[in-house]
Each structure stands twice: as C-alpha cells, then as structure tokens.
Amino acid sequence: MKKGFIFLFSALLLTAFGFIGLGIYERAHFSQPNLANGKALYERNCLVCHGDYGQGNGTAANALATKPENIYQALDTPLGYKSRLIAQVMYGDSDSMPAFRNGLTKEDVNDIFEYVIDINEEKRTQ
Numbered sequence: 787m788k789k790g791f792i793f794l795f796s797a798l799l800l801t802a803f804g805f806i807g808l809g810i811y812e813r814a815h816f817s818q819p820n821l822a823n824g825k826a827l828y829e830r831n832c833l834v835c836h837g838d839y840g841q842g843n844g845t846a847a848n849a850l851a852t853k854p855e856n857i858y859q860a861l862d863t864p865l866g867y868k869s870r871l872i873a874q875v876m877y878g879d880s881d882s883m884p885a886f887r888n889g890l891t892k893e894d895v896n897d898i899f900e901y902v903i904d905i906n907e908e909k910r911t912q
Contacts, residue, residue: 824901827894831886832857839909840902852881858906861899868899 835850837843840857847854860871872895878885886895
C-alpha cells in the first residue's frame with residue numbers, strides 16, 4: 787500500500803516537472819518576439835474574428851458557426867502550450883479556423899501571440 791502511494795506520488799511529481807520543463811522549453815524555443823510584426827500580422831489576419839484583444843469577439847465572430855477562441859486565455863492557461871496553439875493556426879482545425887501555413891511562419895505566429903499577451907497585460911494595468 788505504501789509502495790503504491792510512493793509510486794503514484796513520484797509519477798505525479800515527474801509529470802508536473804515534465805509540464806514545467808515543456809513550458810520553459812517552449813518559451814526559450816522562439817527568438818525575441820517582434821511585437822510590431824505581431825501587431826501588423828494580427829490586424830491583417832486575426833482582428834476581424836478574434837477582436838481587439840484576441841478574445842474571440844471580432845466583428846465577424848457572430849457570423850461564424852463556431853465562436854473564435856480567446857487567444858489570450860488559451861495562452862494564459864497552464865496547458866496553453868504554444869506548439870499546440872501554433873499548430874492550430876498553421877494547419878487550421880476542423881471547425882472554422884482556417885490554415886495560415888501558406889502565409890505565416892511559426893515565428894510570425896509567435897509574434898502574434900506575444901503581441902496578444904502584451905496588449906492584454908497592458909490593458910490589465912490600465
């Protein structure tokens with residue numbers, strides 16, 4: 787009984803460290819973001835559906851069958867790993883998110899995500 791508890795606790799601890807390590811790796815994986823590029827690309831590709839702050843409330847959002855994702859919320863959660871979110875942008879998803887792999891690079895998407903984080907944190911401090 788005691789060995790089972792120790793094994794389970796150890797497995798949970800290793801899993802937690804794995805998630806933390808993955809988050810650190812993903813933050814270090816991309817170069818310094820270019821917020822000006824992120825802003826320009828966001829305004830050209832994302833604003834109409836995701837809205838001013840990336841919260842899924844753009845002018846086209848109501849006309850879509852599936853409400854656009856709140857980008858900031860997805861990035862701000864413990865399991866909001868950029869690699870998964872970047873893949874969604876690059877390859878689309880089965881609902882209404884189109885694929886942008888022909889027009890954006892992964893670095894461009896990272897710039898967009900960092901821009902969304904920046905404007906939301908700036909809004910939060912106002």
